[in-house]
Amino acid sequence: xxxKPIIAIMYDFxxxxxxxxxxEYGFISGLGMDSEEFWEKSRMNMVNHNMDQILAYMLTILxxxxxxxxxxxxxxxxxxxxxxxxxGLDTWFKRVNEYGRSLGxxxxxxxxxxxxxxxxxxxxxxxxxxxxxxxxxxxxxxxIPIWPAMAVNYTSKTQFLFRINKGVLDVTExxxxxxxxxxxxxxxxxxxxxxxxxxxxxxxxxxxxKSNGGHSIAVYxxxxxxxxxxxxxxxxDFAVSADYSKNSQIEKIIFAILDQVKxxxxxxxxxxxx
Numbered sequence: 555x556x557x558k559p560i561i562a563i564m565y566d567f568x569x570x571x572x573x574x575x576x577x578e579y580g581f582i583s584g585l586g587m588d589s590e591e592f593w594e595k596s597r598m599n600m601v602n603h604n605m606d607q608i609l610a611y612m613l614t615i616l617x618x619x620x621x622x623x624x625x626x627x628x629x630x631x632x633x634x635x636x637x638x639x640x641x642g643l644d645t646w647f648k649r650v651n652e653y654g655r656s657l658g659x660x661x662x663x664x665x666x667x668x669x670x671x672x673x674x675x676x677x678x679x680x681x682x683x684x685x686x687x688x689x690x691x692x693x694x695x696x697x698i699p700i701w702p703a704m705a706v707n708y709t710s711k712t713q714f715l716f717r718i719n720k721g722v723l724d725v726t727e728x729x730x731x732x733x734x735x736x737x738x739x740x741x742x743x744x745x746x747x748x749x750x751x752x753x754x755x756x757x758x759x760x761x762x763x764k765s766n767g768g769h770s771i772a773v774y775x776x777x778x779x780x781x782x783x784x785x786x787x788x789x790x791d792f793a794v795s796a797d798y799s800k801n802s803q804i805e806k807i808i809f810a811i812l813d814q815v816k817x818x819x820x821x822x823x824x825x826x827x828x
């Protein structure tokens with residue numbers, strides 16, 4: 555019996571699934587700061603310490619919370635409950651999964667984000683993802699963050715595409731990730747991948763997926779100039795509004811991609827029977 559083809563849909567989070575950076579829903583205001591002040595302090599940490607941008611904002615979170623907010627894994631999860639999502643996401647995953655099942659295609663959803671994993675895990679859609687790859691802290695015995703465990707920047711995001719491609723999903727497993735794997739043994743071929751993002755920090759993933767036969771989609775909420783420029787530069791296949799409602803443009807695109815995956819899989823199976 556032929557295995558059902560797997561299609562992996564991979565999403566950035568901030569401004570892709572949510573209108574703003576996740577830290578702006580409760581955390582920054584809870585410190586009595588505005589967004590501009592927080593991100594400027596983060597930028598200065600980056601400049602003054604010659605830091606990676608993601609490590610800089612993770613440091614800023616700990617610095618600014620000291621004496622003002624007790625941070626634990628549970629507090630981050632609670633902050634996730636306040637994160638606003640784009641229209642339609644409450645039913646999006648069910649609709650896409652059901653359409654995939656009707657075709658005999660297995661759909662898997664992944665997050666690849668520079669935001670905080672702990673906050674994403676607290677959102678109402680967290681259970682929809684097979685894996686959430688994002689920045690996260692390690693914690694002491696009191697469950698208080700003490701050090702970065704993972705920082706995911708715009709270039710390191712690409713490693714997770716290869717993890718999904720080979721089925722090596724555990725971030726602590728490197729041997730299997732780096733071993734040579736025959737194309738027909740890879741769990742999710744690049745042609746069965748879709749990357750959904752909103753801007754320049756997603757470009758390495760968008761380009762890698764697209765250049766290897768998959769599909770990349772740029773979404774926008776208000777200003778579409780960045781998405782349009784990504785189309786013009788050949789970095790993405792589609793630029794659409796970040797509206798995930800039933801019969802939306804992105805739903806039509808995803809359904810069409812699922813149709814294509816099914817057709818290609820069927821063609822390959824027929825070729826093997828020659």
